[in-house]
Structures are given as C-alpha cells and as structure tokens.
Amino acid sequence: MIHYKLLTPGPLTTTSSVKEEMLLDRCTWDNDYKIITQKIRAKLLELAGADKVEYTAVLMQGSGTFAVEAVMNSALSNQDKALIITNGAYGERIVKIAKYMGLAFREYRVAYNECPNEEEIRNILIEDQDISHMVMVHCETTTGILNPIEMVSKLSKKFEKTLIIDAMSSFGGMEIDVPGLGIDYLISSANKCIQGVPGFGFVIARIEKLLACEGNSRSLSLDLYDQWKEMDKDGKWRFTSPTHVVAAFSKALDELDEEGGIPARFLRYQKNNQNLRERLNKIGFQAYISEEKQSPIITAFRFPNDDFNFEHFYTFVKERGYVLYPGKLTNESTFRIGNIGEIDEKDIEELCDIIETYMGVVKK
Numbered sequence: 001m002i003h004y005k006l007l008t009p010g011p012l013t014t015t016s017s018v019k020e021e022m023l024l025d026r027c028t029w030d031n032d033y034k035i036i037t038q039k040i041r042a043k044l045l046e047l048a049g050a051d052k053v054e055y056t057a058v059l060m061q062g063s064g065t066f067a068v069e070a071v072m073n074s075a076l077s078n079q080d081k082a083l084i085i086t087n088g089a090y091g092e093r094i095v096k097i098a099k100y101m102g103l104a105f106r107e108y109r110v111a112y113n114e115c116p117n118e119e120e121i122r123n124i125l126i127e128d129q130d131i132s133h134m135v136m137v138h139c140e141t142t143t144g145i146l147n148p149i150e151m152v153s154k155l156s157k158k159f160e161k162t163l164i165i166d167a168m169s170s171f172g173g174m175e176i177d178v179p180g181l182g183i184d185y186l187i188s189s190a191n192k193c194i195q196g197v198p199g200f201g202f203v204i205a206r207i208e209k210l211l212a213c214e215g216n217s218r219s220l221s222l223d224l225y226d227q228w229k230e231m232d233k234d235g236k237w238r239f240t241s242p243t244h245v246v247a248a249f250s251k252a253l254d255e256l257d258e259e260g261g262i263p264a265r266f267l268r269y270q271k272n273n274q275n276l277r278e279r280l281n282k283i284g285f286q287a288y289i290s291e292e293k294q295s296p297i298i299t300a301f302r303f304p305n306d307d308f309n310f311e312h313f314y315t316f317v318k319e320r321g322y323v324l325y326p327g328k329l330t331n332e333s334t335f336r337i338g339n340i341g342e343i344d345e346k347d348i349e350e351l352c353d354i355i356e357t358y359m360g361v362v363k364k
C-alpha cells in the first residue's frame with residue numbers, strides 16, 4: 001500500500017514512532033498499562049490548564065461521537081434541558097443524539113458560515129428558564145469555522161448554565177483555558193490534534209458536575225460517571241480498552257511536548273493554513289469561511305468553476321501522494337483540506353504545486 005499523507009481531520013497523518021508503539025501487545029489488567037492510562041489522564045488535564053482537584057479526565061472507548069454521546073447521556077438528567085447551538089454537521093449530530101436519548105433540548109441554529117449571535121442566545125436564555133445546559137462545537141469541522149467560546153462561556157457563567165464544548169478537532173491544536181472559560185465538559189478524541197490513531201475519545205470534566213451525574217445514564221457502556229469511577233481507582237478501564245491506541249496516544253502526547261506544546265503546534269497549523277489559503281486563492285479557490293472566522297484546523301474551499309470535477313481532482317492529487325476530503329455542505333459545492341496531523345511546510349508547498357499543475361492541465 002502506498003503511504004499517503006492524509007489532509008483530513010482525523011484519522012490523520014501520524015509519525016512512524018507513534019505507529020511503532022502499536023507493535024507491542026499490552027495487557028489491560030497489568031500495572032504497566034494502567035500507569036500509561038493514568039499518565040495520559042494527568043497530561044490531558046495539564047494541556048487543559050486544569051487542576052486535578054477541580055477537574056478529571058475520563059477516557060471512553062469508541063470514536064469521538066461515543067464520547068459526545070456519553071457526555072450528553074450522563075450530564076443531563078430527565079429534569080434538565082439543553083440549548084444546542086449549531087452551525088454545522090457536528091452540532092446537528094448532537095441534536096440527533098439528544099433526540100435518540102429522549103433528552104429535552106432546544107436548538108439554536110445559524111447558517112454554516114456564520115457564528116452564533118450573543119444577543120439571540122441571551123434572549124433564549126431569558127425566555128426559556130428550563131435550560132440548564134449549553135452545548136456548542138468549538139471548531140465546526142464541517143466548514144472549519146471557529147465558534148466564539150469566550151462569548152458562550154461568558155453567557156453560561158452569567159446565567160449559571162452547565163457548559164459542554166465539543167472541542168474534538170481543536171483541543172491540542174489551539175490553547176483552550178478550560179477552567180478560565182468555565183467549561184464543565186470538554187470533549188475531544190485520540191485521532192485529532194494530539195495526533196494519535198483512532199479508537200477512543202476523552203472528556204475533561206469538572207468533578208463537582210460529574211459527581212452529580214450518578215444514575216443519569218440511559219446506557220450501560222456510555223455511562224461517563226461509571227467509567228470515571230472505575231478508571232479513577234487505578235487507571236483500569238471499565239471493559240476492554242483499545243490498548244494499542246492508548247499506547248500510541250501516550251507517545252503522541254510526548255511528541256506534542258517535544259514539538260513545544262500546544263503553542264508550537266498551533267503556530268505550525270496556522271502557518272500551514274495561511275500558506276494553503278493564500279496559494280489556492282491565487283489560482284481561483286475561495287475559502288468558504290471568511291478569514292476572521294477561519295480556524296487553522298481545516299478549510300472548506302468552493303469549487304473554482306462550474307466544470308470542476310471533484311472526483312477527477314481528488315484522484316489526480318491522490319496519485320501524487322495526498323488525500324483530500326470531500327465537502328459536507330448541502331447547498332454549495334465545496335471540498336476540504338485539513339491542516340492537522342504530521343504535515344509540514346514542505347508538504348503544503350508540494351500539495352499547492354500539485355493543485356497548480358492540475359489547474360494548468362485542466363485549463364489547456
């Protein structure tokens with residue numbers, strides 16, 4: 001199989017050293033393995049700027065959605081109601097989760113290329129006193145738009161609501177001051193900006209809130225409270241854990257440190273993202289999200305013209321070593337290029353050269 005570089009928002013391109021960690025079989029009950037889990041949990045808190053007296057990290061088997069579902073399912077009791085702020089497919093997925101779980105919720109939806117409006121949220125909170133929780137995606141991977149967590153955090157504090165943030169595609173790639181923002185549950189997963197492989201998600205949770213979740217869960221396996229209680233004893237997971245993935249993730253955390261932590265990683269992503277957008281813009285590709293709202297994580301580009309054939313373009317680029325990502329908008333033709341993963345400046349230059357060649361070839 002050819003070693004492609006993935007310009008996708010997870011699974012993404014990982015280092016060989018992260019992949020090599022998976023060559024060893026580990027035992028879930030063994031102390032050496034439990035130590036790895038505990039190290040990961042402590043490190044995640046450190047990355048979140050959170051203190052272990054106030055916060056805890058809970059790891060959950062499955063893809064990121066499993067962790068989101070575990071939070072929604074465990075944090076909301078039958079007396080609670082969520083305000084779910086959406087402007088993309090991942091926010092809408094949370095709405096779907098709420099429907100499946102039979103949770104009380106209200107959706108506040110804005111256009112995919114717009115950020116939620118402070119006044120409108122404030123009015124909803126004044127008008128609907130039943131709302132107990134606010135839920136929002138930080139970086140909407142659908143378009144790459146960066147949602148205003150500071151504004152939402154301010155409102156959640158003022159109105160005393162529990163705040164749940166899906167920071168799946170941003171945590172580890174952008175600094176997020178979890179205690180400062182008063183985030184009660186922050187959700188992310190192994191295969192995004194920490195640059196591990198897929199297999200589990202994690203939640204950074206405020207202990208005080210988590211303690212009140214006992215008995216809320218409508219599901220056995222997605223019970224965040226029980227998962228925490230078990231894991232918190234000594235690092236043993238409830239049920240079989242993805243041992244290879246966990247080992248790889250631990251290595252990925254070390255490599256994040258070696259790179260210079262989140263600030264250094266953010267700069268790499270941001271620089272690559274700026275170069276990418278600038279170069280593609282020159283040859284007719286417009287970003288769907290305006291610059292001030294654009295995250296350094298992933299960019300959605302509009303098709304450059306009516307004749308543009310994404311399949312053809314995708315294959316051309318793939319044959320030259322890079323895998324792109326299709327769009328996820330229903331009303332506009334877009335495709336996406338991710339910046340996260342083990343991708344450096346040279347990769348982006350090479351990718352832009354390939355795309356330039358493609359545009360030249362197709363025009364002739």
Ligand SMILES: *Cc1c(COP(=O)(O)O)cnc(C)c1O
Nearest residue numbers: 063064065090137139141168169
């Ligand atoms: C990747 C992602 C998820 C989780 O998706 P999975 O396919 O379940 O891993 C959730 N929210 C956002 C914003 C994401 O980028």
